[in-house]
Amino acid sequence: MTTDSTSADEDADRAEISITDKLKELRAGRFAEDSLTSGEIDEVAQQLLDMLKAEATHDGVPS
Amino acid sequence: MRISRIDLSWFRGAGDSVTLETRDRSISVYGDNGAGKSCFVDAIEYVLRGGRVEHLRHEYSGRNQEKAILNTHRPDSEAARISITLADGARTDVAIAPSGASVFEEEGDSTLRILDCARTVLRQDEVSKFIHSTKGEKYSVLLPLLGLGSLEVAAENFRQLAKSVRKQSGISEAAVAVKSARARFEGVVDDAGPDSAETAILELCKKFVSEPHDHSWEHCAAEAERAIDGRLEDTSALERQQAAVERLAKIELGAAIDEFRAVTSDLAQVADRAVQSRLAVLEATRSHLGNDDQDSAIACPSCGREIEKAELCEHVRKEISSLEEVKAKSEMYREHLRRVLAFAGRVVTVCQSDDIERWIVGASDPRIEPVVRAAADFSVPQDTLTEEQLAELQDVLGEAISAAVAAAAFHPPAATELARAKERLSEARTLVEAEQGLEAVRAAGELADQISQVEADIREEIRSQSTDIIEEISGDVQRMWSILHPGEPIEQVRLEVPQDSDKAIDIALKFHGKDLSSPRLTLSEGNRNSLGLCVFLAMAARYEVGAAPIVLDDVIVSLDRGHRGMVVDLLEAEFSDRQVLLFTHDRDWHAELRQHLDGSAWTFRSLLPFRTPTEGIRWSDRTGTLDDARVHLESRPDTAANEARKAVDVELAMHVERLGLPLPFARGARNDHRTAHDFLQALVSHGKKKFQVQVDGSYEANLEAIDAFKAADKLLMTWANRGSHSEDVTAGEAERLIDVCSTALGQLTCTSCSKPVSFATTRRGHHQCNCGILRWK
Numbered sequence: 088m089t090t091d092s093t094s095a096d097e098d099a100d101r102a103e104i105s106i107t108d109k110l111k112e113l114r115a116g117r118f119a120e121d122s123l124t125s126g127e128i129d130e131v132a133q134q135l136l137d138m139l140k141a142e143a144t145h146d147g148v149p150s
Numbered sequence: 151m152r153i154s155r156i157d158l159s160w161f162r163g164a165g166d167s168v169t170l171e172t173r174d175r176s177i178s179v180y181g182d183n184g185a186g187k188s189c190f191v192d193a194i195e196y197v198l199r200g201g202r203v204e205h206l207r208h209e210y211s212g213r214n215q216e217k218a219i220l221n222t223h224r225p226d227s228e229a230a231r232i233s234i235t236l237a238d239g240a241r242t243d244v245a246i247a248p249s250g251a252s253v254f255e256e257e258g259d260s261t262l263r264i265l266d267c268a269r270t271v272l273r274q275d276e277v278s279k280f281i282h283s284t285k286g287e288k289y290s291v292l293l294p295l296l297g298l299g300s301l302e303v304a305a306e307n308f309r310q311l312a313k314s315v316r317k318q319s320g321i322s323e324a325a326v327a328v329k330s331a332r333a334r335f336e337g338v339v340d341d342a343g344p345d346s347a348e349t350a351i352l353e354l355c356k357k358f359v360s361e362p363h364d365h366s367w368e369h370c371a372a373e374a375e376r377a378i379d380g381r382l383e384d385t386s387a388l389e390r391q392q393a394a395v396e397r398l399a400k401i402e403l404g405a406a407i408d409e410f411r412a413v414t415s416d417l418a419q420v421a422d423r424a425v426q427s428r429l430a431v432l433e434a435t436r437s438h439l440g441n442d443d444q445d446s447a448i449a450c451p452s453c454g455r456e457i458e459k460a461e462l463c464e465h466v467r468k469e470i471s472s473l474e475e476v477k478a479k480s481e482m483y484r485e486h487l488r489r490v491l492a493f494a495g496r497v498v499t500v501c502q503s504d505d506i507e508r509w510i511v512g513a514s515d516p517r518i519e520p521v522v523r524a525a526a527d528f529s530v531p532q533d534t535l536t537e538e539q540l541a542e543l544q545d546v547l548g549e550a551i552s553a554a555v556a557a558a559a560f561h562p563p564a565a566t567e568l569a570r571a572k573e574r575l576s577e578a579r580t581l582v583e584a585e586q587g588l589e590a591v592r593a594a595g596e597l598a599d600q601i602s603q604v605e606a607d608i609r610e611e612i613r614s615q616s617t618d619i620i621e622e623i624s625g626d627v628q629r630m631w632s633i634l635h636p637g638e639p640i641e642q643v644r645l646e647v648p649q650d651s652d653k654a655i656d657i658a659l660k661f662h663g664k665d666l667s668s669p670r671l672t673l674s675e676g677n678r679n680s681l682g683l684c685v686f687l688a689m690a691a692r693y694e695v696g697a698a699p700i701v702l703d704d705v706i707v708s709l710d711r712g713h714r715g716m717v718v719d720l721l722e723a724e725f726s727d728r729q730v731l732l733f734t735h736d737r738d739w740h741a742e743l744r745q746h747l748d749g750s751a752w753t754f755r756s757l758l759p760f761r762t763p764t765e766g767i768r769w770s771d772r773t774g775t776l777d778d779a780r781v782h783l784e785s786r787p788d789t790a791a792n793e794a795r796k797a798v799d800v801e802l803a804m805h806v807e808r809l810g811l812p813l814p815f816a817r818g819a820r821n822d823h824r825t826a827h828d829f830l831q832a833l834v835s836h837g838k839k840k841f842q843v844q845v846d847g848s849y850e851a852n853l854e855a856i857d858a859f860k861a862a863d864k865l866l867m868t869w870a871n872r873g874s875h876s877e878d879v880t881a882g883e884a885e886r887l888i889d890v891c892s893t894a895l896g897q898l899t900c901t902s903c904s905k906p907v908s909f910a911t912t913r914r915g916h917h918q919c920n921c922g923i924l925r926w927k
Contacts, residue, residue: 118307132314
């Protein structure tokens with residue numbers, strides 16, 4: 088599949104914003120409410136790593 | 151917000167039913183130790199914390215604290231209950247099941263449950279614990295009170311998240327894998343060969359593939375592998391057999407085992423050293439933390455010399471670094487283990503191939519076949535490797551490799567070249583993959599750094615906000631401290647956020663003109679606790695959720711009499727508009743509060759001594775000073791007489807002190823142990839001229855009072871002393887004594903305004919009650 092450079096950049100921006108937004112969302116919400124258990128923290132970490140992989144795929148780098 | 155009443159049933163020490171009624175005023179509750187005062191405080195805390203009491207959280211209290219919350223002698227059919235009613239009629243009802251599970255029900259518009267317990271309830275042990283706590287612990291206690299608890303929770307969650315991302319992405323394992331793959335790659339290329347694995351793959355591709363379709367390394371590696379395998383297929387059976395033997399001979403199992411042994415031994419040494427050292431430092435740290443004065447020197451765990459706290463911190467830092475070394479060695483150990491197992495697996499696979507089978511069947515040396523078959527049948531352990539397994543693996547597989555090395559020495563160059571090319575291609579591919587793995591987790595490392603930056607930003611926000619709030623609160627602490635300690639050379643008492651560390655708040659002050667970084671350096675136990683009380687009250691003063699009540703449980707225990715009096719002044723000056731619920735076992739203080747606090751704003755109640763869990767908490771119906779003595783009249787009249795004397799000692803001491811009566815000199819400590827006799831003598835001798843009562847608009851000598859003082863003195867000197875020494879006072883005598891003492895004490899309080907003659911001071915320096923009927927010139 089080929090994409091033009093503009094939409095590829097947009098995708099990359101979207102992925103980047105997504106992780107930053109996710110961190111902002113955590114800070115304002117769940118993370119400020121209560122201390123999370125290690126299991127809950129690991130789950131959030133895994134979500135972020137998955138988002139990072141998705142971002143790498145957008146950039147054309149295999150995860 | 152004001153608490154109107156607290157009803158308890160089978161909660162803690164409460165029996166079937168007990169009620170604390172405040173009449174919407176502040177209240178002072180007096181009771182001996184164990185009388186049940188704290189049950190009311192526990193009930194408030196239980197409601198505020200949604201079903202738990204902090205000091206009951208221990209291993210014996212049960213999952214829901216049911217073993218401590220419920221009265222031990224509660225009938226099976228009865229549930230424990232708490233009901234707290236507010237002045238506006240709103241009510242919180244709690245039913246607690248035998249399992250400790252609780253059901254809360256609310257009625258009305260307002261609720262006590264919006265209050266923060268830490269800013270509402272203060273107990274003596276909490277004051278003491280707070281002052282003795284470290285900077286970090288003070289931070290943990292104060293931050294929620296400063297309203298910054300959620301920021302701290304977020305910062306800590308982000309710290310854990312960064313740690314988890316680093317762990318889950320396996321960044322350190324990836325680095326070790328690259329290092330190991332590079333070493334293997336460098337082992338199969340010549341010194342003059344390519345230094346990049348990708349270049350090596352491209353060169354092999356160029357050599358064996360005439361025109362690659364794609365120049366990416368993955369494609370080149372795949373095409374080169376196919377080409378080399380094709381060439382090997384095209385070679386004769388003998389050449390294929392020789393190539394297989396070459397492959398077997400090239401497996402560096404021996405070197406891998408040697409390295410593995412070296413790493414294992416290294417790890418054992420480092421781990422042993424680190425564990426010993428860590429235990430010593432942790433032991434010293436624990437003993438240091440258990441020390442009352444944390445700023446004092448302690449014995450160094452390694453050299454035994456005295457070291458300061460900062461040096462201990464350096465030790466702890468080194469131990470952390472030492473444990474990180476152990477961690478790195480452990481990772482290396484696991485990598486080498488994987489390598490040995492991979493090589494062993496490769497030996498077994500090659501030995502099972504048809505080419506090797508042809509070699510061993512046709513070999514001229516009969517020793518080769520059993521050796522290689524043993525290797526082909528060898529079962530390689532999966533994840534772990536004991537020393538015995540390693541020795542067996544080395545023996546069995548090593549012999550097969552040695553046989554292959556010996557045979558390969560006689561092979562023609564073509565087969566050897568193909569086998570080497572295949573080996574080089576394999577190691578180059580492994581290295582490129584490992585490098586890509588590291589590259590992938592590098593992004594995860596950057597993500598972890600980004601998360602750590604979020605944590606750092608939050609900590610900066612906490613520092614900035616807490617510094618501002620603490621500055622404001624420090625003003626309140628300082629003002630309250632000066633009310634409690636007027637004219638004392640301990641000034642500028644304040645909270646501080648240390649510049650050099652996160653997660654720390656401390657108390658600083660000026661002691662006789664010198665700046666001190668901690669009250670623990672110079673302040674007495676009493677002064678420290680007084681300071682803790684100021685900090686709590688400053689926090690409570692800023693907490694304006696519905697002008698919440700303030701609950702103080704025995705907080706003046708370590709204060710001397712003078713400073714206890716100042717607490718009354720502090721409460722009047724700073725909290726006259728708030729409801730205060732005071733619980734004390736100090737009868738003198740309770741009596742003093744009763745004399746000097748505004749009777750229209752305060753209620754005073756006493757608890758009877760606790761008898762049985764079934765009877766539970768019991769209120770004393772009497773309100774007079776001598777009522778505690780009357781309790782003993784029937785059963786122990788001598789005790790009643792003695793209690794009466796003690797009560798009069800306390801009560802008169804306060805009157806005489808406030809009236810400023812000079813007392814005759816007494817030698818040594820006797821000055822501090824004067825009794826009712828000394829005070830009554832002074833009241834009689836000075837009172838004849840000074841104690842006056844207003845009759846028909848003019849003052850005349852209060853002769854009735856003088857007579858009452860004389861009568862009380864006479865009986866106290868005879869019957870009360872007899873009661874405390876020979877224990878043969880009759881009930882009638884004790885009752886007479888109590889009545890006479892009661893009359894004498896009553897002379898000092900106005901029957902019209904209910905205030906003592908020492909209540910106010912006129913411009914002329916006379917003392918008088920509130921309405922002026924009684925006067926002391």
